Amino acid sequence: MTKLNRQWIYARPVTGELAMENFAYRQVPVPVPGQGQVLVRNRLVSLDPANRTYFVMQNYRPKLELGDVMASFAIGEVIESRDRRFKTGDLIHADLGWQDYAILNSYERSEYVYKCTQGHSDEDLIGVLGVTGLTAYFGLQEVGKLQAGETVVVGGATGACGVIIGQLAKLAGCRVIGFGGGPDKCQWLVDEIGFDAAIDYKGNDPAGDLAHICPEGVDFFSDAVGGIVTQSTLPLMKKNARWYHYGNVSTYDRATTDSPVDLGEALTATLRNICEERNLRPRFLLVFDYYCQRKSAEKVLAGLLKSGQLKAPTTIVDGFEKLPETLIHGTLQGNRYGKLNVRLRR
Amino acid sequence: MTKLNRQWIYARPVTGELAMENFAYRQVPVPVPGQGQVLVRNRLVSLDPANRTYFVMQNYRPKLELGDVMASFAIGEVIESRDRRFKTGDLIHADLGWQDYAILNSYERSEYVYKCTQGHSDEDLIGVLGVTGLTAYFGLQEVGKLQAGETVVVGGATGACGVIIGQLAKLAGCRVIGFGGGPDKCQWLVDEIGFDAAIDYKGNDPAGDLAHICPEGVDFFSDAVGGIVTQSTLPLMKKNARWYHYGNVSTYDRATTDSPVDLGEALTATLRNICEERNLRPRFLLVFDYYCQRKSAEKVLAGLLKSGQLKAPTTIVDGFEKLPETLIHGTLQGNRYGKLNVRLRR
Structure with missing residues (x-):
């Protein structure tokens, strides 16, 4: 049986408040990475107010077009790599979007696509250290x-x-x-x-x-x-x-x-x-313009977390099916404490 | 009269030694930058052995596909900017390709697309400092x-x-x-x-x-x-x-x-x-993995150039029409001294 990749697609134009009807659910086969590509399994999806801007403008990513998989930064695990930069099992940060499996390309920006430092929880990696x-x-x-x-x-x-x-x-x-x-x-x-x-x-x-x-x-x-x-x-x-x-x-x-x-x-x-x-x-x-200093900043923040001087409150919602409603009610209407994420798997 | 953009296109599949017939010349209207985009006028195109790899593999850029404008790093001048990062007149380094005018997007990699340090020649910027x-x-x-x-x-x-x-x-x-x-x-x-x-x-x-x-x-x-x-x-x-x-x-x-x-x-x-x-x-x-250190490296190299301890020999060929033959005979067959570039304009 072919493994399936669940996806939430940008399906109807956003013309006002974001609503469930702007998204459509579909299942497609899990993609196969080509030369220079990596297949990543998504674990934790970051939901942020900035997601709402993706529908209306090009900023640090292209504007979303109808039919695109909804975009979001996420933490995932490399399942298969044909990109020199990564190997199977690597935990990475990237815009994996609202789907179980994503393909990344060797030419994607190192500010977005990077191997995570070991020893941190997924929610810290996508939040206080992200x-x-x-x-x-x-x-x-x-x-x-x-x-x-x-x-x-x-x-x-x-x-x-x-x-x-x-x-x-x-x-x-x-x-x-x-x-x-x-x-x-x-x-x-x-x-x-x-x-x-x-x-x-x-x-x-x-x-x-x-x-x-x-x-x-x-x-x-x-x-x-x-x-x-x-x-x-x-x-x-x-x-x-x-x-x-x-x-x-x-x-x-x-x-x-x-x-x-x-x-x-x-x-x-x-x-x-x-x-x-x-x-x-x-x-x-x-x-992202400051990402040359990312690792030193991460070190400072991780040190403060470890010593208990800094708290990184996080709200985690479980389940792929919860993605649209969590963005709408949690992020845009403010119903959350701290960083908001949706967990797809552990 | 509409201003025209000359382009060399990847026109016929590369199956062996690169030849003139792999390229086609065309003229198209100068593009208009949209939100988040910059229009750049190309001045100096870098020709390098690495260009030949673009036809066969995805590396730090997507593999070239038939119909694409031939890719090359270049130095150009911002003509119109709708990207916060740049303003009209900025001299920039980017993959502008084999064309007079290129559109760059706000989400392109900062390792490739950056504002050049002032006070250097185009050929130093694309060569010894590039x-x-x-x-x-x-x-x-x-x-x-x-x-x-x-x-x-x-x-x-x-x-x-x-x-x-x-x-x-x-x-x-x-x-x-x-x-x-x-x-x-x-x-x-x-x-x-x-x-x-x-x-x-x-x-x-x-x-x-x-x-x-x-x-x-x-x-x-x-x-x-x-x-x-x-x-x-x-x-x-x-x-x-x-x-x-x-x-x-x-x-x-x-x-x-x-x-x-x-x-x-x-x-x-x-x-x-x-x-x-x-x-x-x-x-x-x-x-590009070391580009966080780009500016400090540039400073060292520029200092050595200025003091005369380092020479940056360069071969410059003038004229847009010379691009394909210069890549073929100059770069791949080794007929050049030092860095090889084609100048489109001063």
Whole structure:
């Protein structure tokens, strides 16, 4: 009997909020690797807000086209290799997508396709030691440049990246305030993760709440969300404060090919004036541009994990069939703590 | 009037020696960059033995298919950018191929597509500071590990990479012998480049000539050619000598999809025994795997160029129409000194 490869396909155009009907399930034969190719069995699929952007724009990967297997970074195991770089049994990180088996090519980017360091769990490899953790690490290194005693505001603080940024800022001796969605998450940020305070952005007056907590202003803003979070924080930022803008999650699920919604939407005329006067500029960086430093960053983060100074909270959903609903409800609607993954097999 | 883009296309299957008939010329409209894309005007096209492998195998790029624009690394200028990484006027290194204008995508490998350091000539950027120079540099760093006083043999010494390896080995205090094709090239290696001696591999007894010159054996062999060059050198190598095998040019022009000729062909039973007894193993490395160190290597090489300690001989052929014949006669048949390029415009 031929082994089958389950796949979730991008089946109907995304024109608004992502929905189940945008995906179709199919089974195809497991592909056979040709010269220069590797066959990988997928174990753990990373689900992230960035997945939603794949439908509307070309960024660090080509825009998804109808009929494509849905794309996602993942951890998998090499089953058969005809690429000098890998051998059977190697655990690798790559965009394996929403399928059991993927073919990788010898010419794929070394920033995405690499052999994992041994001795870590799949969820740490795809999270705190992967794209999301490194987005936190390099953002602080390049934009944050934190000093002890500074005040840091973290948007999307319960997300995979924000939760790491907040903890690293605490380790740097900063006072750290995080935005979370709802009282449970806010309490979790303070009690479990060690934030100094948390603001419910779904509350009545998040801007007032934040102003109350930060009477002396904000030195660094880690901005993943846009919308009300950005609008609440900008007025409190000091002159020349640093602003790391690595996402705009509040708008993603409205983005279309014709109008990929951007940060500009959140910036009223008043806020633009504030930015002008105080020399506040959002700084974006593409984490892959820093991948020459990946291994040294990984070493630092792994050391902090091991010593218990850093927590890498993770939500794992089991089962291939759960992929679409987990992206929709978990990632885009924020129903998760920390890094969100779907496990296909152990 | 629409501006036109001249292209050389891979038009007829390569089944033996590369010939003009494998290529077809055409003109198409200049493409318009979409979101995430860059339009680049090509200035200087690199021609290298490795181009011949593109027809028969997937390596650091997909195998060429009929109808593809012929692939080659090149230096070009950004005309229009819709990719955050680049702006109009940037000089970049990329696989622009045999055409006047190329479109690059935001997701292409940063090892291939990068902004060039300012203040260097196009030919240095594509040669001694590009793939060929770095193949020399990283090969010596990773495999050569040269000590002053050692004996070094360089195959393909008049080629883009060999000529740099030989000079760097001289700078490391080694005695350096190069293989060249014919007496003129051998004389050039000694008189112009500063090799200690050169052997004509087209001569009557290259193995005997080399043995005569290296009575105490060989410590490091830089092997780009295979065939008679490898067969002449291996018997002289000391136990545990280092062997950098970065190409097999003597066989390339016979390679087909079904039989990509490899080094094995050059290794007789006697030579295999020698390798076994003396622990000699060819070491290959993919230069792109070392590109995190590209800028520091570039700095070293540029410093040596500037101080006159390193020469980067280059043959430049002018004119788009010369591309196929220059690859065939210049690169594959060895009719060039140093790095070979075709200039499309200044």
